[in-house]
Amino acid sequence: MTSISMGTSRTTAERLATIRGGAKPKRHNARTIAALTRNPGCARRAVLDTAGVDKQRLAAYIDFPARFGQSGFAIARGNAFEAQVKASGAAELVKLLRERLGLPIPEVAYDDLETVTGREKETAEVRYARSRALLLRAAAGEDGAGTLFDHPLLGLDVAGQRVYLEPDLIAFQHEGRFHVVEIKSFAVVDGQADPGKVSAAAIQSAVYVLAMRQMLAEAGHDPEIVAHDVVLVCPRDFSNQPTAVLVDVRKQLAVLRRQLGRMTKVEEMLAVLPPNLCFDLAPDADGVPTRAPEALVDALQTVDARYAPDCLSVCELAYFCRAEARGCTAALGTSAREELGGIERVETALGLAKGELTPADDQAEAATLLRNAARLRAEVLVAAAGAAG
Amino acid sequence: MEALERRIDALRAEIRRSVVARDTARTKGLRAELRIAEQEWEQAISDLAEEAGDPPPAAAGRSSAGSLLPVREQVHHALTLLSVPAAPKLVAEVHAAFFGAAAAGGLAAGKLTHLRRDEKRSFGTAPYARPYYLCAALTAEHLAPARGLVAVSTWPLERRIVGPLSPRVDFLTAAVRVAERAGTVPAGSSTLARLVWRFASNIPGALDIAGRPDTVDPVTVIRAAEAERVVHADADRAHRAAAAERARRQLDQVDQLFGNTLRTLPGKVTRRGGAVSRGNPTVQEKTA
């Protein structure tokens, strides 16, 4: 999956380039955008992602390496399954669409949008233009305007910035309605799949639905002609045979729209940050970044983070933020934090529980509960220790 | 020896760390060191084996590599049978089903990419010196090489052009050809039966109720594939003919076989510098 970032105003773009330190921006894809919605209140993450900083590299350099990475086996399997479903004009997919969505026999046209001219390196502009042209022609309902569009390049506005996305998918058009087809290699066994993987696929597909709707709307078409039902194609049981299920992504669309809309505009975030803020990882002759890790840590600390344990599975910087959040109740998880009355620091919660601290007005209720809890815990543990001794 | 093994382990661990850190330069260096260490280890172990009087464990296993020539023939056979441009994977499967599974390993998809480049070079040096070349299928739209397809140079251009309907038509044609051949093979192998079944399962009406590989009837498959092909055939033929005509007019010999990749065709929009603004594309796509 590839994409490029462009757009935004000149000064903002310059600002972001400074933050990035001249390196090429990391590319967004549906997964990173879907992940963005997981913690939209985190300014640190929003600034770094918008600027396209290589967070994985940064995290490793300041000695908090992320544990992300994909097994070559998983990648190979995913690619093989996708290729199989798309082989021979997506013959297997056509069969599934005929069975599941009543696609009529004549509707088999297949347009490969991955390459335009067969050249090795094509600019995203060329590919976007062709995707757009073909999809709009289909939206206009022209005769013979195509049915299956493999690898279209789409665009989406994220945090005030235009991002291009390349779904590994086929957009499929039938009777003036588009469906997004997402091919995933996790198995559907007896009609059930790993819920985590299904929901990840659903939110990614929702990103594509949103991007397609945006493209159509910009061209004056009704965006709703892109269906909120996406076609999820997965291997069935333990075989290689594909099966298709319709996944309603309305909820994911609502979440995405809300979170993307709520994400503070990047200009506003930049306004409160030091003008020389920079996460340059440019290497010297030996391949070691020229800036000291401490300088980068200092820079990171100027941007507020909102750490939650969930971050560990979505954000490359999470291990750094976790270390920073040591002693915060948030690091124990949302539910623990709530049970501790929303008190921010662990030592405060414990101080209130032991009656060593006087609660502020808004802590009174929490303090009573905590004191009771501490009393009960101490009472039982003392009794238990007495019984054991 | 043990020191070497410890070193290999340590290097592997370092590589895993540097991969996670996305430190490409360091990873590259470490990998090179690892390769050397592994070679030393290999050498040490075969020295040990020789001391123990075992036969040297090298030499074997290299025979499958061979020259490209037989592979070329294999691909040509399979493509001729299919009669349409096909993806390397299908070519390999057809070859395995009809000409024996032994050769399947020799037809790796990666090898075919090399093969096509090799063929182009050969044609460039001495055009038509060989009776046939393994060449590209061309996209109807840009007459560019179609992604992931191999074709035979002796086929008419019309057959090597792919428009939007062509993948389906070619799939059905291939199904017919494979089923026809399967009907003439006396005791069909299970690989062949599975190949026919795989085609059949994606064509309406081509499978019986049991729907199993061992019950597939080639005649039914042919009838069903023909029935669907008729639906798409005319539109596809017209599209291909027009594009082929254009190719004959606009492309030189090499490009007619291997596709136009180097320059923009006259009558087409220039793409270089065609920046895309937010709302209106400045690039207009005209499709033939």
Added chain:
Amino acid sequence: MSTLTALARAEAVAVGQAQRITTVRHLHVADRPLVFIPLSMAGEANAPLAALVGTVPDDPRLLVVPQPRNRDQRFGFAAELAEVLLPYLDSFRGVTEAVAANRGKEVRYRYVDAPQVLVPNSAGIGFVRMFGRSTRFRRTDGDYPVQPSVPLLGQWLTFLADRAEHPGSGMLLAMTEALGLHWATGQSALEDAHLAALLAWIDPADGLSGADAAVVAEDPLRWPPAGPATDPTFDNEMLAPAMAAYQEAVGSGDEVRRSRARGVLEEAVRSQLGPTWELMWRGVSLLRELPVGSRVPGRWAEDRDVFSTFTLYVDGGGYPQPRRDGAVNAAQRLHRLERALQSYAVQRAYDDPLVMADHRLTGEAFVGEVTLADAHRIDDSGKRRVLRPRIQVTTGDVVLVTAGAVLHSPSRPGQKARVVFVTPDPASGRTDVVLELSGGLGRSLSPAPGSVPEVGDRLCYTTLSDSFMPPGEFPSREETPWTHGGPPKAYEEPVEPSVDDAREEWS
């Protein structure tokens, strides 16, 4: 998470070590558990890659699949696993005990012990379920014959995975969950799913705080993931080359080379499994050190019952469990699970004052001292004079029960206590609760000795009741209403696997 558990987590942060959240162990730990650590191949649907399995800490058996995509090798792995698991299960089929059934009218027999399988985490239970699904329909004849032990293994794995969903059952446990039930760490529940990190908090290495020890434990190079998923860099840098080398060695036809390559591959996967093996047994010893709760043997007896019943089913040639439950079966199962969940929660509270403290905090239970007692009180308001002693309990706990509520005391099962008055005293912060007792008092109009609490006794009263919950009523399977899909379809009933089931394609 309860406030008490959250507080324990906060304490763990401050102390630098995990804190106990129970005073007793709420799980049965077998004398001879079978530890099973499966690894699967990334990207494939539950393709086994390797496993370490065994009942003795210093004698793990390593199973390896050199090419996990190869169907025959997968079933070879299943057969090897069956060689370990089936004899282990059989070893519990010796001595039986008689149990009264159907209100004492009948007698049935159950084994005096049962198997217990321990996996590292809940994903390990998922592996057991999926591997059971992929093996139980296989046939020993036809296109892809497997060894007879393979479908049998599948039935047993499915059985174990089903038991793992049953609250309070101890037949298949995830170590992370077993430990997490008894300790609160200073990290989040999400991080507790990492076995090495969890144990680092419970039992940190010398001189390290739990937090620092957990950070060390998270390094996949030092502590490989406990599976079934492997570390991606292990896959890419170690496993892939070792597999490729093995393939090549097999192709070469050179036996020396092949066995050497297999050795390298085995070492690679062993390096990923060995550390977890140690952790599993450390977990077992930690659990064993806890005193066992008084209701644990009762729940284990239920496990033994179910085990005994299922052995009879399998011996009788019972068909593999269906792919999916029919509507009635599914509803029954859900009802069973709900009852088990409720009873498990109550039993834990009854067994453990620290668990009961959660209920005291929320006002569902209180502990207090008996300040008044009228053991001989007779209620003569009805037709018949009855003994209805009253006691007053004074407590500092929050009391949310109201007059009329019926309470129970864990130390006095079989006796009910109806709330008569609740009188809070704002000045002292204490509450007087007057209770009227019935049941468990003996037959005469004067109470049996010791049946009424005396002044000065300390007691717990709670709304939680451990009494028998009647099973729900469901239509017969044939009478499943059409609204619920009608009578079960073939795949919803246990049936003999068809040729097609066995043929099921494998990637």
